[in-house]
């Protein structure tokens with residue numbers, strides 16, 4: 001066939017040009033994102049590795065992962081440049097009987113980030129528990145029990161809007177409600193706050209919980225709620241109607257039907273989507289800024305239950321914020337910054353991966 | 369009415385109760401409907417329906433799709449309560465002489481007496497054993513021996529025992545479509561209802577599985593009153609004693625199945641049965 005007469009031959013036209021331009025733009029945008037992501041991850045991994053790992057066995061810098069933050073002292077001694085953490089520096093001086101050595105001190109630049117890791121861990125666990133309990137309960141109410149209508153739509157809208165509230169506002173909300181207002185039981189009538197006697201020589205003082213784990217838990221949980229409720233309602237809807245009708249037709253109460261034939265099949269979806277949502281929230285600094293985070297704590301949270309709940313904690317995102325903006329910047333703080341960022345990134349990735357793996361496994365288990 | 373459905377049920381004569389021994393009492397109507405009007409919101413789905421369903425017989429509801437067969441069936445165990453905006457406008461449904469639309473009737477007790485098998489077979493994604501035992505377990509029965517007995521009896525009742533006795537503890541979802549539907553029937557009879565409602569139970573089954581279920585229905589009517597909705601004219605002819613034909617929310621005609629199929633009174637019934645519409 002004569003190529004000139006081929007009716008399907010390529011022809012360049014305005015439409016074709018526009019198509020390549022548009023396509024090129026979309027491709028460019030995608031590559032740009034990829035580039036940014038690579039740069040962010042690349043820089044953190046490369047720079048952070050220097051802190052978290054080391055060249056000689058055991059290759060992991062255990063001190064950084066398991067010690068508390070300390071002040072770093074840099075000084076010259078007998079012509080050698082030395083870098084020592086607070087404790088080591090004092091022992092060094094004591095061993096040599098020296099009172100004072102002229103040294104430069106750098107806050108938070110020695111030791112490790114163990115209290116931050118455990119603090120973040122406990123913040124995640126606690127807020128996850130609270131968010132799941134409240135979220136799953138209200139999802140069950142909204143999609144299984146309530147009369148579908150304007151009221152429920154309004155509630156859903158309100159919850160959806162909650163997702164758009166800036167995190168710093170949640171932080172302020174937590175500060176106002178939990179830190180400064182929530183009641184505590186005490187053996188005395190606090191004169192500076194509203195109090196109610198509850199008998200047995202005790203009073204309910206509305207003096208707030210203070211900056212502590214409990215305040216942080218509830219603040220983070222409220223932030224995660226929209227995601228948890230949405231995910232839970234989704235999962236409940238995915239359970240076939242037939243399971244509900246089947247059990248109701250056998251004379252089950254609504255709660256029996258839900259408990260035995262809806263929740264077990266919805267729970268995997270609820271859990272995995274919620275974990276993902278909570279992992280995101282756990283990375284936020286603003287909500288814990290006023291409610292739970294301390295600049296410095298020597299040890300991991302512990303003690304009895306009330307002590308445990310009532311103590312402030314260090315947390316990875318807040319620690320990064322502190323060492324990046326609240327203390328003088330130099331090469332020593334930079335090491336800790338990138339190291340902390342890398343550990344944090346690893347932790348969040350691990351949580352996300354776990355939830356995704358869990359979801360895949362559960363999906364395979366429950367099929368209908 | 370002061371008495372709950374359950375207490376009234378206990379005072380019924382033995383013969384009227386489904387799975388008990390005794391001569392089936394076919395003269396007594398099990399379900400009586402008087403001038404029933406039913407609405408989905410503003411949609412007037414059932415219009416002035418009056419009929420009587422005899423005990424220990426199979427009654428078939430036929431009619432073109434959308435004529436209200438399922439709606440009427442779901443009135444008998446108040447499954448329509450689950451759909452918002454539904455209401456009975458007028459009339460009465462009496463089961464064993466008790467008006468079941470009375471708010472005093474406990475739907476839980478009612479549904480134990482009036483079992484249901486759905487169009488889309490819906491075994492729970494649990495083991496076969498757990499599926500059958502479910503109805504008793506939610507009543508609080510924990511006794512293993514009793515459960516074992518009921519499971520075997522129900523599966524035998526549903527003509528499924530020989531096929532599944534070696535795999536009771538495997539998932540019911542691993543069964544064929546026909547077997548799954550028979551699991552649903554076994555599950556329904558495990559709670560010893562007196563009436564079993566079936567909404568197009570064979571519409572998703574192949575002819576061989578359908579034949580098995582039909583045979584089972586024939587067997588079941590010794591102990592239960594059965595109401596079956598079907599799309600399939602031959603099926604209604606094969607397995608029912610009474611047939612009711614509905615059209616556009618109205619009962620057009622009801623009578624003995626042979627009579628309806630051979631010599632219907634109404635022109636619409638004849639047209640439908642001979643396949644001229646529907």
Ligand SMILES: Nc1ncnc2c1ncn2[C@@H]1O[C@H](COP(=O)(O)OP(=O)(O)O)[C@@H](O)[C@H]1O
Pocket residue numbers: 408411413431432433434435436437438439440451
């Ligand atoms: N859930 C529902 N909400 C509103 N209308 C419904 C619903 N289910 C059925 N209907 C209406 O009721 C009428 C009867 O339906 P149905 O009883 O399902 O008919 P059939 O079982 O005879 O095919 C139809 O007009 C249908 O549109």
Ligand SMILES: [Mg+2]
Pocket residue numbers: 437438439567597
């Ligand atoms: Mg139908």
